[in-house]
Structure formats: C-alpha cells, structure tokens
Amino acid sequence: MGDVAVGARSGHDGEDHRGRPVESAVPASGSAVTSGSGSGAGEDDRVTGEQTRTDDQEPQGPAPKPKKPRSFWKELPILVGIALVLALLIKTFLVQAFSIPSDSMQNTLQQGDRVLVDKLTPWFGSEPERGEVVVFHDPDNWLAGEPTADPNALQEFLSWIGLMPSAEEKDLIKRVVGIGGDTVECKGTGPLKINGKALNEEPYVYPGNTPCSMDDQGGQFKVKVPEGHVWVMGDHRQNSRDSRYNRSDKNGGMVPVEDVVGRAVVVAWPVNRWDTLPVPDTFDQEGLKAAPAAALSVAPQGLALVGVVPFALWRRRRIAVAQTR
Template identity: 45%
Template sequence: MDTEAELTQRGHSSPGPGEGRPRFALWGRRALPGWRDLLTVRGAAALGVLCTAFLLLISNFVVQPFKIPSRSMEPTLQVGDRVLVNKLAYRFGDRPKRGDVVVFDGRGSFVREGAEGDPIGGALRGAASALGIGEPSETDFVKRVVGVGGDDVVCCDAGGRLKVNGVAVEEPYVYPGDAPSAVPFRIVVPLGTLWVMGDHRSQSRDSRDHLGEPGGGMVPVEKVIGRADWIGWPASRWGSTPAHPRGPAGPAASAAPAPALPATPAVPTAPGGSSGGGHG
C-alpha cells in the first residue's frame, strides 16, 4: 500500500523525461518570440505597402511632388526644388490663368508622341517620380503661362517688354539680366491652348522653340497636370510659389478679345529662340 501511494504521488507531482513543464517552457521561451518577430515584420511590410499606396493615390489625384531638374524657371524655382503640384486647381471648371506656374505633359507639343520604352522600368520611374524621390519624367515640363486661348502675344514693344492684347506686361519674375525674349514673335493663342515660357528666358526651351513645329508651341489645356503652388523642399525654401502681380500692368490686366491676326510667328532672329534649358 505504501508503495502504491508513493508511486501515485510521484505520478502527479514529478513529470517524466520530455513531459510537462520543460517542453512547455522550451516552446514558450524560444518559439513564441520567433512568431512575434515574424508577425512584426509582416505588419511593418503591410504598413509600408499601405502608406505607399496612400501616397500614390494622393499623388495621382490631389498633390504631386515634382523635382525641378533645370535652371529654366530661375529665380522662382531652383534646381533641386521639390514643388507640390495642385492637381485640383483646374479640376472643377477653373482654367489656367496668365502668370500661373504649371506642370504639363509635353507629349504632342514639346516632345514627339512616340512609343514608351520598357513598361516595367517606366512604371517604376513613374512611381518614384510621383513620390518625389526620383527624377521627373522626360515628358513633364514646368513653365509659366504667358498667354491663354485668344490672346495676342507680341515680343517686344519699344521698351523691350512683352505685350498681351496690346498691354505691356511687367514681369518681375524674369531672371535678372534676361530680356523677355531674344527672339521677336507675334502669335495668337488658339482656344483651348496655352503659350508658356520659362522665367530664365535665356535658359528655357519653351513655346518659342516649337513655333515651326506641329502645334506651334501651344500646350493643350487638357495636358496640364496641375499648378505648382508650393515649394516643399528644401526646408529653407518652404512656402507658396511667388505669385506675379495682378495690377493694371500685370499679365492679367487685359481681357480684351484678340485681334483677327493669323496665328503665324515672325521669323526669329536666332535659331531655336533660346539656349540651354532642358525640360524643367
């Protein structure tokens, strides 16, 4: 009887090899943290994917970062600036105005329409550009609107200034020392299009450089991606894009109908109309 009691007590209180607490402790102390680590990695990856998708969604429909790659918009925009392009600016019936700084797709106006390259590489570059961490697309441009549909734009008057609908335009945003244009021209902007120029006129390839090409340097309004409203980077340049004056002598001074002139430019005095540039 005593032997049976002793064996019974030992059976309840003393686990044998490979049983009970040692096995539970091994699983609890070593295996469980591994599963937690795995879940943490998966959670972080999922969060990263969701954040990236959210940023791409915002970039596609609301605000898109755009890196300035050239000197064509100095001094307003500097090389390396990241501007935030307001994609809602013209989405609800408003249209680009004289003086607006816009980003647009130049295919069919500034660059030739053509087949895209590697679709996967293009998609990756497009995503990086949309997030503001890569170079902008070679077909995207940033310029200032000088003339809208129906405007008669002339360069230059006796004082060396542009004239829009017969009114001389004061352009304080033009790069110091630059003339409004080294190439004389007179153009009537067709309805539904824009005449655009860079602020650094001697370093900007803009509408002047495409006068003799199909489309005559005009940018269709539907090709405008958005308005460059803010400078988001570097931090020292945070703020809204400097606006042009809206006074009597400013670009928006005259809303008079354009005269009935042929939409053909004068012969330029220098080939190309400007030097340097790039697509910034």
C-alpha cells in the same frame, strides 16, 4: 406528527381542532418542496430562495482570457500597404512632387528644387491662368535631344508612389503667359505685352535678362492663343526653350490645356528654399483680359432681338383676339 401538520395546513389553515395554532412543517429537503404539497406564500418564498442558493452553488467555468494585442511585426505589412495606397491616391488625384532639371526657370526655381504640383483642381474643370507656374507633358517633342535619366530601383519605386518624378514621363515646367483668346507679343527688348498691356516682369525674370530675345529664332513674336491652349515662357528668358522656339510644331508652340498636369504651388525641397509660387501682381492689372470679339459682334443683334420679341408677341395676341370675335 408530520401527517398532522399537513392535515392542519390543508384543512384548518394552520389551527388544530382545539383552535390552537400549529407550526408549519419546514420541508426537510428539496424533493419535498418540488412535490407540490404546499401552496402558501411562505412556501413560495422558500422555494425561490432554495433554488437561488442551489444555482449559486453550481461550479462556474474559468473566465475567458483577454486577447493578446497583435504583434507590431504582424501589423507592419498592413500599415505599409495602407501607406502605399494613400500615396498612390495622393499622387494620382491630389499632389505630386516634381524635380527641376534645368535652369530655365531661374531665379524662381533652381536646378534640383522639388516642387509640389496641385493635380486636384483640374479634375473640377479648372484651367491654367496667366502667371501660374505649371507642369505639362511634352506637347510635341520639345525635349528632343535632352539626356534621359537612368534611375536605380529605389528611385523607380519612389517615383511610382509619387515621392520622386518619373524618368519615363517627359514633363516640362514653365510660366503661363497667355491663355485662350490672348494676343501675346514681344518686340525689341520688350516689354512683353498681353492684349496690348505691358507686363512688369522684373520681379521674376532672371536678373540681366530682357523680356524678349534679340534673335531670329523666335525671340521676336506676335501670336494669338487659340482656345484650349496656353502660351508658356521660362523666367530665364535667354536660357529657355519654350513656346517661342517651338512654333514649328503641330500646335504652333502652344500647349494644349489637356496636357497640363497641374500648377506648381510650393517649393518643398531643399528646406532652405521653402516658398510658395504665387501669381505675380502684374497679371492682375486692369484691362489685361482680351475683349471677347464674338460677344461684341453679337451684342447689337441681341439688343435688336430683345426689342423685337415683345412687339411680335403683342401683334400675335392681337391677331388671336381678332379671330375669336
């Protein structure tokens, strides 16, 4: 009977010799299907279904277990390392904390204050401006005879990452009064003058102090600030060893711009003294800037040159045209 079914399917397309339909033989096993004895569409469908069911019945391995989160104690050294790197980068290129060791900047700054110094703008070529409070390296032994700190291990570590000032670095903090090209003078008890313009220093000079000191050591002066330097003074005029009293050094009391660490912008500590350190309004008055003498002396020559050049070009063109004729 099985032979008849196969013969009828292959020879007469599903009919016997009498024209009656013959039922297709259903394969009894997978081996009959894979032998290739049938070629109809129905068989193809059954082949696919049979194989799919066989694949579904195959045993599968155990599902992968989810990874356990890393322990906090294992991540802590990584976090600390990242924090230290960021702190060093900030200290080197952005902001650094400095402590005020004396009373030379009272009442603007008190002894023990912590200020944040902007170290970023000098990297882009910015130079100190009049009225700014700046931190700078000791230009030429200004701190001679001053006691040196003896920090403990914790203080040394905090200074290394920039959270405390370094005891090894000899830095000072003063207010910039004159910049390159300025003439700064102070006679009698004041006022302090820049390029002939008097400053109103009452808002920041220590109460009871006069802008000038009546002494023979440097309280009376008139100086011309060279380019690339600044003239600095403390707000506590009678208690500040600043440019006035260091005119015998190699810079004549001036501070080279390259020695300026940055501008103090904020009083960060203690909390009850949080404040910014803006430039006083008196430094914004008109006519304070020095007249550029070099530009004034060159200006007439420049005007003459502007007038001569067109005439010379016109004459040269006429000569060229005449030669071609």
